[in-house]
Amino acid sequence: MRRILVLALLLALAGCSSDSDEQPEAANLKVIGIEKVTADGPVRLSPDGRHLAQTGNDLCVTDRGGGAEKCVEKVKLDGRLAQWSPDGTKLVFTDDFFRFFREPDVWVYDVTTGDLRDLTDDATEKLDLTNPDPNADVDILPAWSPDGSTVWFARGDLDAERVDLMSVPAGGGDATKLGTVDCAVTTLSAMAWTADHVAWTCGLDDATVSIAGHDGGDAHKVVTSRKGADWSALSFSPDGLWLLADSLSQYAGYAGAAGGGARAVSVFGGDPVPVAGGKVAFPTWSPTGHAIAYVDLPGSVDVVSEPGGAPTKLRGGHVAAASGSVRLDWAPGVLLAAIDGESTLLTLG
Numbered sequence: 001m002r003r004i005l006v007l008a009l010l011l012a013l014a015g016c017s018s019d020s021d022e023q024p025e026a027a028n029l030k031v032i033g034i035e036k037v038t039a040d041g042p043v044r045l046s047p048d049g050r051h052l053a054q055t056g057n058d059l060c061v062t063d064r065g066g067g068a069e070k071c072v073e074k075v076k077l078d079g080r081l082a083q084w085s086p087d088g089t090k091l092v093f094t095d096d097f098f099r100f101f102r103e104p105d106v107w108v109y110d111v112t113t114g115d116l117r118d119l120t121d122d123a124t125e126k127l128d129l130t131n132p133d134p135n136a137d138v139d140i141l142p143a144w145s146p147d148g149s150t151v152w153f154a155r156g157d158l159d160a161e162r163v164d165l166m167s168v169p170a171g172g173g174d175a176t177k178l179g180t181v182d183c184a185v186t187t188l189s190a191m192a193w194t195a196d197h198v199a200w201t202c203g204l205d206d207a208t209v210s211i212a213g214h215d216g217g218d219a220h221k222v223v224t225s226r227k228g229a230d231w232s233a234l235s236f237s238p239d240g241l242w243l244l245a246d247s248l249s250q251y252a253g254y255a256g257a258a259g260g261g262a263r264a265v266s267v268f269g270g271d272p273v274p275v276a277g278g279k280v281a282f283p284t285w286s287p288t289g290h291a292i293a294y295v296d297l298p299g300s301v302d303v304v305s306e307p308g309g310a311p312t313k314l315r316g317g318h319v320a321a322a323s324g325s326v327r328l329d330w331a332p333g334v335l336l337a338a339i340d341g342e343s344t345l346l347t348l349g
Contacts, residue, residue, distance in 0.1 A: 026291055026305040026312045033347030037336070042079065043323050043343050046088035047287065049331030051111055053091060055079030061091075061111040064345075070114045076102055080326060081141065085148045090170070092142045092151050106142045106153055108170055119151060119168050120175055139166070141191040152178075152193050152214075154200075156185030163188055165198060165216055179215030189232040190326075194240030197267055201231040201245070209234065209245050211267055222265045223272050229261055233326040237285050241267055242307065244275070244292070246283060248326055259297040264307035273307045282322035284330050293328055293335065295320045301337060301346070315339070315346060 041056030060071040082093035094104035124136040142153040156163035168175040183202035190201040209223035233246040246262040259279025263272035283294035299320035335346040
């Protein structure tokens with residue numbers, strides 16, 4: 001049992017957007033301000049740009065402009081896969097199953113109140129791999145519904161070749177089974193959801209990406225196995241029409257062949273499209289529209305208006321990487337990046 005583990009590669013970039021509902025053309029974007037961020041580890045920016053979450057061994061959240069720090073102390077969480085709610089007030093995550101073999105529950109943390117809630121408590125904390133508890137639920141890869149009222153996730157056990165697609169109210173309540181997909185919990189490495197679809201990556205050495213409805217029905221492969229591609233970073237565009245897939249193992253140690261493998265594919269089918277030319281790394285969608293921000297290794301921060309579009313350089317001549325996430329963050333009007341090893345907010349206009 002193993003999962004691709006991404007090394008903490010400094011801090012990351014995030015995307016940008018105007019204050020209006022319209023996404024500006026990539027060619028019109030530029031950096032108009034730079035601000036250093038004090039942080040002891042990987043940092044994530046909330047979708048509204050108001051909060052910073054440090055997601056190292058512990059989860060601590062501060063206001064972007066400073067203020068009281070709130071920390072989660074009860075959970076040994078998988079910070080790489082923690083997900084901000086759409087309104088930026090909550091984080092959802094699980095216990096760290098793939099590194100510490102903790103039996104994972106789905107937790108929601110309210111950063112405004114400090115309230116921590118276990119949504120799928122099954123009274124089990126540690127998995128015994130030689131003698132698994134048959135009553136323990138392995139809940140992984142949680143994500144938010146578009147309105148933030150529901151958490152979707154995968155549930156399985158160590159012996160099954162399938163996982164259940166699950167739904168639970170974000171405020172607490174009974175979990176409901178939506179459907180199933182043919183992938184073992186130990187080889188399911190990524191999931192992404194929209195209001196109508198779910199996408200997942202199955203396989204460790206020969207990973208493929210599939211899309212289906214929430215019941216797992218009518219599944220079809222949209223990105224196929226490619227040598228060295230784990231496809232363990234998935235995300236849908238804000239309107240749910242495009243799926244972005246990237247491989248994370250390539251970034252370990254900044255291998256010379258890193259970058260360039262990310263692909264975007266329409267949910268309606270068709271061939272996957274390269275995000276852009278060059279060594280595209282850590283790509284992320286804009287808050288609105290189909291623009292994608294990314295690092296052109298070793299560190300030029302670029303953006304395209306749509307998959308395969310012409311790139312605009314926002315900041316070059318540096319070394320940049322993703323933050324504590326599996327991709328760059330993007331909040332309205334600001335990018336969070338690790339520029340030459342320092343956490344940096346890039347204000348866009």
